[in-house]
Amino acid sequence: MTLKTILTGAVMALGLTAAGAQAQDDTTKVGFIYVGPIGDGGWTYEHDQGRLAVEEHFGDQVETVYQESVPEGADAQRAITQMALNGADLIFTTSFGFMDPTLAVAKKFPNVKFEHATGYKTAPNVSTYSARFYEGRAIQGHIAGKMTKSNIVGYIASYPIPEVIRGINAAFIHARKVNPDVEFKIIWAYTWFDPAKEADAATALIEQGADVILQHTDSTAPQAAAEKAGDVVTFGQASDMAEYKPFPRVSSIIDDWKPYYIARTQAVIDGTWTSQQVWDGIGPGMVGIGEITEAVPADVRDEALALKEAIASGEYHPFTGPLKKQDGSDWLADGETADDGTLLGMDFYVEGLNAEIPQ
Template sequence: MILRRSLLIGAAALAMASGAPAAFAQEEPLKVGFIYVGPVGDFGWSYQHDQGRLALEKEFGDRVQTTYVESVPEGPDAERVLRQLATSGHKLIFATSFGFGDATAKIAKAFPDVKFEHATGYIRDVNLATYSGRFEEGRYILGVIAGKTTTSNKIGYIGAFPIPEVLRGVNAFTLGLQSVNPEATVSVVWANTWYDPGKEADAANAVIAQGADVIAQHTDSPAPLQAAENAGNVKVFGQASDMIQFAPTAQLTAIVDDWAPYYIGRVQAVLDGTWESQDHWGGLAAGDVHMAPYTNMPDEVKALAEETQAKIASGELNIFSGPISDRDGTERVAAGEALDDAAQLEMNWFVKGVQGDLPK
């Protein structure tokens, strides 16, 4: 059962839900809070995090009580929401967007008895952990598929903001693309939003008008998929969840973020008294990232995608192994070497073959 009440955070809505096991030496249920940058109905990033929250309720029953706040802007509103969650009895709080980082770090210091987790972040403290998925592994596979699918050799890529997470995705996609089709290029259009169907549709239609016949996205609504489906001759990839319902003939596959195992494990750690600050970064091998079914493509392309996926998951293929040069010609990764995690977390450059502005 989901109960709704209001928070003093502008237009953001607070939803409260109960569910999940007991334990952490308490009679009251463990209160777990979630803060989302988009609506839970975006069918993308926030939707998948909320699926993880719902999995908590199913797993733990009445041992936990979950609360979520959706559509929270990255800025002062995030700090207010986090503070209200911390002062209302929540002992574990998940902040699920990169732009919540500073606010989460500040509130974590103010509430040392509350445990915080920040998705895609890098600031940690004794009561503040970070976690993410290696989505770039999936984006490399998308690039391979795009390289074998395109006939125009023009790929459109809709990005949210030029942060390392998004740049890693663009670069991984382009490296996968060029591994099978060195002539193809990627044109990046910045939507400057995580979720705005109108802006995302405009960006998709713009790259289609420029000749792109495959579209990838790092924004959260299905609008680019619907634009591709309406175009009739454009293929597309889903974002964060399987979006095939919005583009039944255009979607080739999608990267699916599965947060449920992580959320269940971290709640169990709190209940057991074993929670510690950490940095978790799981990919295909860990199961944090899945690929939706490979559809609307020739069998040989599907087989190549499956082979690539298996090589990445096994460790045979490191997607950021050298030689890699940026688009200015500077060697970023030498032959025989690979980009380590620290360098990936600070990525602020495009690989060769990426077109479009790179705001500083």
């Protein structure tokens, strides 16, 4: 290949993109910015499933583009800008660390719509969306409290942030409700994704007597550690982790972004998109509860499903008083439910948890 052919090729390629820019007027272009590789089997994988669902649902009407493994910070800002420049009409940025870059780019592209996952800052063309994973944690806690024989539940946490603390509290409250003797042992892994470390954490918990493991990290390594131990119950996290069914994985919390992504894309097509702050749970289908397997006794399964129904219909809130904080001070009076503001900034444990939040 000579330099000349390369240059001709380059000119051709330019022609192609220019043609693409014209063609996109009738199609809607939806972009996705991922923090990890789409092959991570967890967080980013599920977002990409959402993207594929958008493609399938709209067919030729919609074109999707994505960029994976985007570092948070300056690189994110460039990646988002690039999508906006290339004619994206709607851009999903799927990690908390993309918050400030998303807002910065949104300011420059008022006609492009942005959706930022798990953040709290909005703008006229920036929405936020997040899932009430704690609703799923409540159901896991219920099953965990019933299933444990050693009365020790292990919890692999990632970083001490409100989202994770909320999950621990929700699971603990519901485990205690059905089993007053249950104790939680919590390990902070300080990572979202490090299979070897997660395996070590699970092993440490199992060796210290835990026979149920809950995880708020994304790899399947804890499932494998539990399978090796033989009699330890686990739950899938982020994705279904169905390959460990029916045991040790007895159920799971699935991040299901498909309905939301399809709905928001539709809103852009219809021109009805407005800025909003969405925090959806089991009811609207953003949090999925994976199949509860045969390994769970029928009565426990029925109770768990009933709990799921009650939460989905809004009849029951996982944080309903009377509840006290860990230090013994009152938090929620009898029948009172937690407000979203407190939940979003949660930095305390509820009464009964025998641990400290790292500072």
